[in-house]
Amino acid sequence: MHPTARFRRQLLQAATFAVILVAVIGGLSFVFGIIVLQYAMGGLVVSSIVIVAAIGLTVLYGIRGFANFAYGDLMTLGAYLALLLSLNGLSLIWGAIVSFLVLAIVGILLELVIFARLEGRGPVPPIVASVGVGLIIQNGVRAVAGTAEWIYPVPASQDIVIVSGLGIHPVKGILTLAVGVAFVISAHVLLKYTNLGKAMRATADNLELAKATGIDTKRVTYAAWAVSCSFASTAGILLGLGTAVSPTEGFDVILLIFAAVIVGGIGSPYGAMLGGLLVGLSQEMSVPLLVWLERKDVIGLQFGSNYKVAIPFIILIVVLIFRPWGIAGRRPAFARRSYLIERVARALAREGTAIDTSAGEADGGR
Amino acid sequence: MATIISSEASNQAAGRRPPWSEIIAFLAIAGIVVAGVLAGALAGASPQGILTNVGFYASIAVIFAVMALGFNLQWGYTGLFNAGIAGFYLIGAYTMAIAITAPAPPIVIGGIPVYPGHLGGYSLPLTAGAILAMFVSGATAAVIALPALRLRADYLAIATLAFASILQVVANNLQSVTGGAIGITGIPKPIEFSSADAPFLNAITIVGIGSAILLLLILLLEFMAESPWGRVLRAIREDEEATMALGKNTFNYKLQAFALGGALMGLAGALFAVTLGYVSPSSSFAPAVTFSVWVMVIVGGSGNNRGAIVGAFLIYGLEWLSVQLKDYVPIALATGLPILRSVLIAGGVAAVVTAVLVVVLGRDRPTSIWGRILEKALRRGWGRSAVIGALALYGMGWVFVFLEEHAPGAIGTTIFYLRLMFIGVLLILLIIYRPEGILREHKRVLR
Numbered sequence: 001m002h003p004t005a006r007f008r009r010q011l012l013q014a015a016t017f018a019v020i021l022v023a024v025i026g027g028l029s030f031v032f033g034i035i036v037l038q039y040a041m042g043g044l045v046v047s048s049i050v051i052v053a054a055i056g057l058t059v060l061y062g063i064r065g066f067a068n069f070a071y072g073d074l075m076t077l078g079a080y081l082a083l084l085l086s087l088n089g090l091s092l093i094w095g096a097i098v099s100f101l102v103l104a105i106v107g108i109l110l111e112l113v114i115f116a117r118l119e120g121r122g123p124v125p126p127i128v129a130s131v132g133v134g135l136i137i138q139n140g141v142r143a144v145a146g147t148a149e150w151i152y153p154v155p156a157s158q159d160i161v162i163v164s165g166l167g168i169h170p171v172k173g174i175l176t177l178a179v180g181v182a183f184v185i186s187a188h189v190l191l192k193y194t195n196l197g198k199a200m201r202a203t204a205d206n207l208e209l210a211k212a213t214g215i216d217t218k219r220v221t222y223a224a225w226a227v228s229c230s231f232a233s234t235a236g237i238l239l240g241l242g243t244a245v246s247p248t249e250g251f252d253v254i255l256l257i258f259a260a261v262i263v264g265g266i267g268s269p270y271g272a273m274l275g276g277l278l279v280g281l282s283q284e285m286s287v288p289l290l291v292w293l294e295r296k297d298v299i300g301l302q303f304g305s306n307y308k309v310a311i312p313f314i315i316l317i318v319v320l321i322f323r324p325w326g327i328a329g330r331r332p333a334f335a336r337r338s339y340l341i342e343r344v345a346r347a348l349a350r351e352g353t354a355i356d357t358s359a360g361e362a363d364g365g366r
Numbered sequence: 367m368a369t370i371i372s373s374e375a376s377n378q379a380a381g382r383r384p385p386w387s388e389i390i391a392f393l394a395i396a397g398i399v400v401a402g403v404l405a406g407a408l409a410g411a412s413p414q415g416i417l418t419n420v421g422f423y424a425s426i427a428v429i430f431a432v433m434a435l436g437f438n439l440q441w442g443y444t445g446l447f448n449a450g451i452a453g454f455y456l457i458g459a460y461t462m463a464i465a466i467t468a469p470a471p472p473i474v475i476g477g478i479p480v481y482p483g484h485l486g487g488y489s490l491p492l493t494a495g496a497i498l499a500m501f502v503s504g505a506t507a508a509v510i511a512l513p514a515l516r517l518r519a520d521y522l523a524i525a526t527l528a529f530a531s532i533l534q535v536v537a538n539n540l541q542s543v544t545g546g547a548i549g550i551t552g553i554p555k556p557i558e559f560s561s562a563d564a565p566f567l568n569a570i571t572i573v574g575i576g577s578a579i580l581l582l583l584i585l586l587l588e589f590m591a592e593s594p595w596g597r598v599l600r601a602i603r604e605d606e607e608a609t610m611a612l613g614k615n616t617f618n619y620k621l622q623a624f625a626l627g628g629a630l631m632g633l634a635g636a637l638f639a640v641t642l643g644y645v646s647p648s649s650s651f652a653p654a655v656t657f658s659v660w661v662m663v664i665v666g667g668s669g670n671n672r673g674a675i676v677g678a679f680l681i682y683g684l685e686w687l688s689v690q691l692k693d694y695v696p697i698a699l700a701t702g703l704p705i706l707r708s709v710l711i712a713g714g715v716a717a718v719v720t721a722v723l724v725v726v727l728g729r730d731r732p733t734s735i736w737g738r739i740l741e742k743a744l745r746r747g748w749g750r751s752a753v754i755g756a757l758a759l760y761g762m763g764w765v766f767v768f769l770e771e772h773a774p775g776a777i778g779t780t781i782f783y784l785r786l787m788f789i790g791v792l793l794i795l796l797i798i799y800r801p802e803g804i805l806r807e808h809k810r811v812l813r
Binding site for chain 1: 441445447449482513514516517518519520521523524525527528529531532535536538539540541542546653654657660664780783784786787789790791792793794797798801
């Protein structure tokens with residue numbers, strides 16, 4: 001394998017990012033103690049769930065060009081399917097596999113029945129339809145399974161203590177992390193080394209060009225739906241493992257996943273991985289800061305840690321202002337800059353031209 | 367000559383064709399109210415109780431209509447998709463509550479805080495509170511839209527959705543401002559009645575005030591839509607690049623439309639706070655509110671103000687009816703299940719026989735009566751809508767039978783979820799088959 005210049009540059013960027021991340025976390029834990037590492041661990045676990053979901057969402061977003069608001073509810077559906085199977089005697093692993101496959105079929109059906117009819121009508125009609133799908137799934141689950149929370153039938157276990165004060169749960173922690181890593185690797189293999197993955201990347205990049213080179217974009221679309229929805233099922237099961245399975249578990253995290261997708265750059269699976277890591281880590285690691293803000297002598301914020309869900313939103317807004325195409329996405333040729341930046345740039349340009357003209361006059365006078 | 371005359375006559379006939387969809391919509395609203403009244407009467411409510419209930423329906427429907435008008439301004443006219451209507455609604459309600467209530471200090475009993483208190487207690491007049499609510503909501507809408515307006519429509523949708531769900535968290539947790547999970551109570555009514563029929567009189571006052579506001583709003587919005595400003599908004603919706611090329615600062619127009627729409631949603635929130643007399647971070651501000659407003663505007667036809675109001679009365683009417691029928695439906699189902707099932711089976715057989723007849727007889731003979739029926743059922747917009755509606759009703763009938771057989775009495779508890787599922791189905795069907803709505807926007811031709 002001959003690494004291209006682009007590949008080497010990406011590798012360098014990834015390595016830089018990793019080093020900065022490790023340095024920041026290490027520095028923080030050196031200053032504030034081992035508790036920071038515990039939060040970072042929690043953040044990594046959340047990230048691995050978010051990354052699985054975000055890859056699925058972004059693949060579909062890139063190829064079909066709309067934000068699937070039903071994604072969270074598809075996660076819920078996957079979690080409940082696995083729950084149903086595991087309560088009826090199947091082991092959770094088999095339940096997860098069956099749910100993975102069933103959700104892939106559900107995705108293809110959704111495209112066939114609903115979303116194929118909305119192609120070429122802009123981004124809003126599919127969003128509306130996907131909200132409809134989400135409402136049906138979420139309330140269907142409520143009507144059938146009730147609003148109570150369910151726990152997967154997995155053997156109870158204690159945290160494994162690594163150092164005193166730093167522990168990790170074998171199922172909620174290690175298993176989730178392992179599944180997350182496995183999905184990242186399999187997504188990488190799928191996208192980089194298979195014909196389908198290459199076709200998917202080409203279609204996401206430029207639909208017309210992909211068609212012109214003879215790619216069966218219809219098939220690619222179905223594959224994208226299958227991949228997207230089956231990733232959703234696994235993410236939903238992981239989410240349910242971490243806390244409990246409830247009808248709104250997916251809808252409650254959809255914001256986090258959208259933030260990861262947009263931060264990473266829409267349609268870019270590698271960006272989604274980066275975005276998921278950033279969003280998940282920052283959400284969990286903001287907890288000690290928010291708890292600190294709760295103190296009476298600081299600002300006395302009540303229930304500070306509940307605000308952690310706002311952190312991804314803040315990151316999202318900042319990214320929308322400064323880099324709407326995402327931190328890893330490619331800047332479109334005619335990207336409009338955001339309003340504030342535009343204003344600042346214009347003001348600077350005006351100043352610059354003023355200086356230039358005065359310089360020119362000075363030159364002319366000489 | 368004869369052909370010209372006949373074509374003119376047919377043109378006139380087409381021009382004078384009765385507005386069927388509007389008549390049907392009004393009949394449906396009337397039917398909803400009658401059904402609600404009947405359900406109340408059968409459950410043994412007093413006439414006054416029933417009237418109060420209808421008044422409650424009308425007042426909440428007016429509130430939804432104001433919200434639908436706001437969303438119509440944003441989406442119907444300008445093409446800006448707002449997924450956080452509930453958030454602006456919440457801001458309006460809380461601003462109103464904070465502005466007009468009397469001071470409410472924290473209550474601590476035996477060292478345990480029972481009520482955290484809330485910000486404000488300024489006892490402002492109601493109009494000042496409403497104006498403040500509109501202003502705060504509109505300003506927030508402008509700030510939220512600022513980073514997302516230059517980007518594609520879905521960025522705005524995601525940003526507003528995120529904003530609305532964060533606001534719910536804030537309302538729940540920022541106790542010193544919002545009163546936490548308990549919320550803000552004791553919001554004064556426009557007129558305080560002390561007699562026994564105070565709830566009824568209150569409902570009537572609210573409906574009166576709301577209708578006046580609605581009338582004013584629709585006059586104002588129609589005027590604005592016809593003005594040059596409104597024309598620019600519609601031009602942006604149709605083709606933003608072209609509008610830019612004509613030298614319009616589309617960003618400013620979009621910002622204005624979005625902020626104005628947000629202000630209307632804030633006004634709706636203010637009305638809601640006064641109507642209920644309390645605000646709390648409950649399901650009143652859940653994302654389902656946003657989705658209901660979407661359905662209302664899509665049903666009414668985006669870009670059509672009157673349609674938005676009709677849609678609000680229709681869709682909220684369905685929600686209200688589901689609450690009214692909640693106690694009655696299980697009893698009726700339990701006794702009438704065999705009848706319902708035989709009706710469904712007979713209807714299904716009859717429909718299948720008719721469909722087969724129509725298809726077999728009409729497929730190869732398009733000029734025969736069967737052929738024309740087939741043509742109308744498949745090609746015409748309303749024909750297809752009728753077929754789909756009948757199929758949906760039929761399916762719902764079987765769902766009811768199935769549910770009642772397998773889980774008796776479950777309908778009563780799940781009717782709320784069934785309603786939201788129904789809204790979901792409606793969203794999908796409308797966006798696929800009737801994106802222009804049931805009451806369409808009047809096509810404006812160059813005059």
